[in-house]
Amino acid sequence: MLEFAETHSTGRKTLFVEVILPLAIAKNYTYRVPFEMNALVETGKRVVVQFGKSKLYTAIILSISEQAPEKYEAKYILEVLDDRPLVTTAQLQLWQWIADYYMCYIGEVMNAALPSVLKLASETKITLNKDIELDRSQLHDKEFLIAEALDLQPELTVSDIAKLLGQKTVMPILKMMFEKNIINISEEVSDRYKPRKRTFISLNPVYRNDDNLKELMMILERAPKQADALLAYIHLSRNQKLISKNDITEASGAGAAAIKALIDKEIFIAGEKSVSRLHHEKEEETGIFDLSEQQQHALTDIKRQFEDKDTVLLYGVTSSGKTQIYVRLIEEMIATGRQVLYLLPEIALTTHIIERLRTYFGSAIGVYHSKFNDSQRAEVWQRVMAGEYKVVLGARSAVFLPYADLGLIIVDEEHETSYKQFDPAPRYNARDVAIYLANMYNSRVLLGSATPSFESYFNARIHKYGLTELAERYGGVELPDIEVVSITEETKKKTIQGHFTGALMKDTQEALSAKEQVILFQNRRGYAPLLMCRVCAYTPKCINCDVSLTYHKSSGKLHCHYCGYKEDSPTICPACGSTHLEYKGLGTEKIEDDLSVLLPDARIARMDMDTTRSRNALQNILNDLEEKKIDILVGTQMVAKGLDFADVTVIGIINADSLLKFPDYRANERSFQLLSQVSGRAGRRGKRGKVVIQTYDTAHRVIKQIIENNYHDLYFTEMEERKSFKYPPYYRIINLDVKHKDPEMLYNQAIYLANELRKHFGDRVIGPETPLIGRIRNYYIKTIMLKFEKDGLSIVKAKTIIRDVITQFQTTKLSKGSIVQPDVDPY
Structure with missing residues (x-):
């Protein structure tokens, strides 16, 4: 555990602060505190520092001392x-x-943890505020110089202004100008987070007298728009x-000019008020429900196990009512005055479930995920720290928030791979971070899933975690009827239409006739995964990655799903000149296109x-599904996770083989989880659902x-194989991805690194091997896998050795141009 120096009292002491910079550097730097700032420095505060010759950054104070650094002048x-x-x-702990567990730098963790609005860099952009009339006669010399420069060049960086003024310390001047509303600071400066202001209207007290109001209405007969605004x-x-300008405009149809005229006549009084950027501030708690006997038993069992277990796994079939158990636990935790973190793997789930939870908790619940803009994220950060939110609902990054007193963490759909961050560092798993976080606060963790990860179920079976099971669906609804349809057989019988078997089309049409809804699942986006020449078998590939390009009909282009590269779809084969080009395979876009022909x-x-990139697009789709404006929803794995709609009775899995045949030791586990979760969306209320699996x-x-x-049966079968072949949960895995733009140099580097590691770990080192996709963004990749038995070598010691070997490798000439990325628990 870190030990932090106490804040020093004001005085002439020479203080030094060790700070965390938002950079991938191995050691923290120490800076000297000017005497006049001695009383201001405190652990956890942000400071602006210069790093290198000219770069400015926001850094976080980690500790304070009177000890100067030995190796360099602070x-x-x-x-x-x-x-x-x-x-x-x-949070610092x-x-x-x-950083230690996932073998990355603490600066990389800081970068992931802090909303970008709370960070600063020397390339931050400065612009003049055009919304005010600037009286330049009131400006100081340096402020005047900056304003004049911004007249000539509308946008300057902090570095530009430092050069302009001939001094390094420009942030105090810029901060003063910002507070005076003279400039706007964009990109990564904390001070650009300002409370959102809205103009509210009130009636001049003079006109609250009925007689005066009648007289006023008569006067306004000559100005009908103003009269309409007043009546509204x-x-x-x-x-x-509280009545805003927008409220009056919407209610009356009067424009801004009419409202301004009433303000100018002092009939209306306008005033600004800070409002939240977050929604549903005024919702009241209205949710009332009773737990079933099974749910009540599970709840009692969870609470009993929490007495001696920090973590409990709730294994409940789809639609068994896990969310209602969560609600009861949250209610009890709020009653004790402590906070609750409710983690969900996808933003799709977050936006869907937030509406349900707000029914129970109203404005006591905060939401945190990447679809929020920077100012919204900063506002949630501040309100969580102040203890205003008793419940925080969020995706994986919500583990980084500054909780005041965390009492319970719920990790819903704990098996989901979305909890793992793959790029960039830190490559953390939010489920595992949540368990450590709970330990810090002496709180409890509830892991929930209908298809638990093998690691969590293994921990429950060896009594490291508690275990509670819910075997029945809520309300006695039966699990869906599952029909497996052979694509081969239906192709032979010619009963298949495009990519839809006769069985799937029959069930879909019956559901539509009954005014019910259908979800079709295909785990690949785009129109067609492959464009191929029938003559020479040429396939267009990405210029940056070793993958074929996917055709997207909506853009008319070929897309790379790894680096974002796009190119026009050819009409003539570039290799042989043939015009016989055809699309192979199918993505969600093609399924949607084909269905519109078959079911017009x-x-x-x-x-x-592709369809959920914009901020509100996802919520709009879910709202339309809820309101039955959608008959058939086609989707990738986003549709598999926790969606709960009463009228979805048929689920179609277009091609199960793409999951089952994937070359990964977890393929069977992941396939079972995904297909079971998709199937669980059917028949959740009342009527039994139907699932058609095409394979x-x-x-x-x-x-x-x-x-x-x-x-x-799946668990015991797979675990035998994992034990035999040394895979988790019996072994720990650390992957080292070595990357270089030259494949020959990469080969030599990876071989050298693997051999150095073998000197310490022997046959625990496997590879280097080329991964499934051997080049991404022009970097060729080799992967070295290390497997460590849980009862053998200390994993902490092993990580120290790996770090030392990487550091030693990076000091050699051979390492030039290479990138080495450790990934702990990579799957």
């Missing part, structure tokens, strides 16, 4: 940005643990206390990465286990 900090700490000591205000004021009257929508391999073991909902 530069002065330039500015203290906060009145009170922005980062708690508990968590950051250090993540009077009507709105009966039901709401059906209202079809698509939910994948070439109807006899596959996992297909049978899904039909029987036999998780235990």
Whole structure:
């Protein structure tokens, strides 16, 4: 555990601060504190520092001492940005643990943890505020010089202004100008987070007298738009206390000019008020429900196990009512005054479930995920730190928030791979970080899943975690009827239409006739995964990555899903000149296109990465599905996770083989989880649902286990293989990805690094091997895998050795141009 120096009292002591910079550097730097700032520095506050010759960064104070660094002369900090700490000591401890466990730098953790609005760099852009009339006669010389320069060049960086003024310390001047509203600071400066202001209207007290109001209405007969605005205000004021300009405009149809005229006549009084950027501030708690006997038993069992277990796994079949158990636990935790973190793997789930939870907790619940803009994220950060939010619902990054007193963490769908961050560092798993976080706060963790990860179920079976099971769906609803259809057989019989078997089309049409809804699952976006020449078999590939390009009909282009490269779709084969080019395979876009031909009257929508990029697109799709404006929803794995809609009765899995045949030791586990979760979306309320699985391999073991909902058979079969071949949860895995733009140099580097590691770990080192995709963004990749038995070598010691070997490698000439990326628990 880190030990932090106490804040020093003001005086002439020479103080030094060790700071965390948002950079991938091995050691923290120490800076000197100017005497006049001695009383301002405190652990967890942000300071502006110069790093290198000219770069400015926001850094976080990690510790304070009177000890100067031995190896270099300490530069002065330039500015203290906060009145009170922005980062708690508990967060700093968590950051250090993540850096140690996941073999990355604490600066990389800081980068992931802090919303970008709370960070500063020397390339931050400065512009003049055009919304005010600037009286330049009131400016100081340096402020005047900056304003004049911004007239000539509308945008300057902090570095530009430092050169302009001929001094390094410009942040105090810029901060003063920002506070005077003279400039805007964009990109990564904390001070650009300002409370959102809205203009609210009130009626001049003079006109609250009925006689005066009647007289006023008569005067305004000559100005009908102003009269309409006034009448709208009077009507709105009966039901709401605060009335904004927009409220009056919407209610009256009067424009801004009419409202401005009433303000100028002093009939209306305009005033600004800070409002939240977050929604649903005024919602009341209205949710009332009773737990079933099974749910009540599970709840009692969880609470009993929490007495001696920090972590409990709730294994409940799909639609068994896990969310209602979560709600009861949250209610009890709030009653004790402590906070709750509710983690979900996808933003799709977050936006869906937030509406349900707000029914129970109203404005006590905060939301945190990447679809929020920077200012919204900063606002949630501040409110969590102040203890205003008793419940925080979020995706994986919510583990980084500054909790005041965390009592319970719920990790829903704990098996999901979305909890793992793959790029960039830190490559952390939010589920595992949550367990460490709970340990810091002496709180409890509830892991929930209908298809638990083998690691969590293994820990429950060896009694490291508690275990509670819910075997029945809520309300006695039966699990869906699953039909497996052979694509091969239907192709022979010619009963298949495009990519849709006769069985799937029959069930879909019956559901539509009954005014019910259908979800079709295909785990690949785009129109067609492959464009191929029939003559020479040429396939267009990405110029940066070793992958074929996917055709997207919406853009008419070929896309790379790894680096974002796009190119026009050719009409003539570049290799042989043939015009016989055809699309192979199918993605969600093609399924949507084909369905619109086969079922022209059906209202079809698509939910994948392409259709949910904009901020509200995802919520709009879910709202349309809820309101039955969509008959058929086509989607990738986004549709598999926790969606709960009453009228979805048919689920179609277009091609199960793409999951089952994937070359990964977890393929069977992941296939079972994904297909079971997709199936669980059917028939959740009342009527039994139907699932149609289309596959070439109807006899596959996992297909049978899904039909029987036999998780235990899958678990025991797979675990035997994992034990034999030394895979988790019996062994720990650390991957080292070595990258270089020259494949020959990469080969030599990877071989050298693997041989150095073998000197310490012997046959625990496997590789180097070329991964499934051997080049991404022009970097060729080799992977070295290390497997460590849990009962053998200390994993802490092993990581220390790996770090030392990487550091030694990076000091050699051979390492030039290479990147080495450790990935702990990579899957």
